[in-house]
Amino acid sequence: MSGDVQELRVDLGDRAYPIYIGTGLIGEPAYLRKHIQGTQVLVVTNTTVAPLYLAPVVESLAGYEVQAVELPDGERYKTVEVWSEIFTRLLEARFGRRCTVIALGGGVVGDMAGFAAACYQRGVRFIQIPTTLLSQVDSSVGGKTGVNHPLGKNMVGAFYQPQCVIADTGSLATLDDRQLAAGIAEVIKYGLIDDPDFFTWLEQNMQRLKARDGAALAYAIERSCADKARVVAADEREAGRRALLNLGHTFGHAIETATGYGCWLHGEAVAAGLCMAARLSLRLGWLEETQARRIEELIQRAGLPVKPPQGMRPERFLELMAVDKKVLDGRLRLVLLKGLGQAVVTEEFDLQVLEKVLDEYGAS
């Protein structure tokens, strides 16, 4: 079934693991079985993905005691309550601490299944099969798992590394255009953080990605994962450098919370957040006008929003950004740009300039 398979190693010492990238990997038993311990496997998926891919995954697990749980689809179900249902299924099935939890789906499924694996009996094995572009380039590296709280996104969670990640580019064929674009937002982010050549490549290849060209997608996934893996390996628990990965996210999370989870896709909010970070960097005199314009243009060509939702007031932004995890002892830290491919984590910026930028958007 499967053609050319790339294997990328995320280097985290005794928590190191491989990412397999290729077409037709779902349903291919070899990769999955290599990383399962024991005999009990729970597949966590959602009601959208299950009809497409649950059967081949279960078939590839012949011989194991397999259970499946289908969560409702969408960010608004990423709650403590829905997460808790995963434990109910594990306990009803009497799964022990040598069981393996497989996440089959997008970022929401991965975050919840991973966090459940981290906490079930204080930690069982976990495997990711991300089926969206966003989860293939984002959630599959870094071990961030968790759920939302009504007062803030991703506020409850754990750092928990999978045994392996299986990214089947074939699964992107069934993704709708909006979801594909949302994934491209995170891909662009990696170029902006510290990979200017990749940013240029994206400018040249955006049409191929939008057209779902398999080779272009595989290249973008691999390069994004490699970029992210490098940052994560240097700072697994986000004490410093890893915070760079939040480029666009402090603005983005505020948008998601303000509009209600699930209204804007995560990637859409991040896209607008990237443009806002660029605009603020421009107004601070850290970025050139042409650079800011290239960012907005690329994001626009990806079919993504370049500004926050109309009517979102500056005060609301500031209020929501204040509960963001990047706040240290009450001081707001942001990831901003000192060039294309030159992101910095900083609290050294003029708050009035931030307010002015938020006003500009509020008025536009």
Place this chain on the structure above:
Amino acid sequence: MSGDVQELRVDLGDRAYPIYIGTGLIGEPAYLRKHIQGTQVLVVTNTTVAPLYLAPVVESLAGYEVQAVELPDGERYKTVEVWSEIFTRLLEARFGRRCTVIALGGGVVGDMAGFAAACYQRGVRFIQIPTTLLSQVDSSVGGKTGVNHPLGKNMVGAFYQPQCVIADTGSLATLDDRQLAAGIAEVIKYGLIDDPDFFTWLEQNMQRLKARDGAALAYAIERSCADKARVVAADEREAGRRALLNLGHTFGHAIETATGYGCWLHGEAVAAGLCMAARLSLRLGWLEETQARRIEELIQRAGLPVKPPQGMRPERFLELMAVDKKVLDGRLRLVLLKGLGQAVVTEEFDLQVLEKVLDEYGAS
């Protein structure tokens, strides 16, 4: 205020931390302030402990931004829902990831506050001030945190180490007799696992402990913590030897679940569980009649139950023990005794003998 203070180090590499044991430590700012980072502190306590000790703790934190949350008291509130309220308070207070969570109370408060600290923004600092004998000798070493699920005890949680533990023996003066006895059950357990001299000391000093003799209590706490710390340091994540600490607990958890959490105290269920483990070991020919009798006698002198609740059927025991975390791929593992101070983790026992022992209790 404070007299002689013992400092015991739990040796877990870069997660090593001290346990301070002494009288009058609550309200003493020095120990607490040494281990707080940042400016924001949440004290998690319960409605029973708050009137006794919350004020001195808050006073000793002058200069910090202090919040407190009072949980309802009792094992039956150790749920995902109540745990979730801790996050609500942290988020309402806009606490960042450099905040510190302090657990002030018994095991339930410590388990929930520790698990909240483990998960809030994927991990913030945590300090334990255990106020019961049970939590001073048990929860303060080992980093096990978590909540119960309706289908099983402690099934959702994390391994998470505190920055320090402050065990004030003065707080045991306000403990009722039943709670004190429950703590002694865990103390006896440490003697049984691998410290026969301590078991003998307990036989000689049970009256002093029951009379709350300060020196005897401090010695028992220190020795229990040292015994536990040795086991935990060798096996932090319970891959092997650490499972010894579950002596009496597989039976005990079944009793707690069957009677409904909070009906029997954890220590009471463990006490009965220790006697059941001894009886099974006796019937397997691993323990002598006189040894089994010494165990039952000591537990009885502590004022603790030596058998499971009347009317608890053998089938119910087997059903509940089957979901215990000690089950590996469907095979029941138990901690049993091959002598006083010689516990073993094993699945090598005759299930029929277990059933016979359960029948004996069921009929008695």
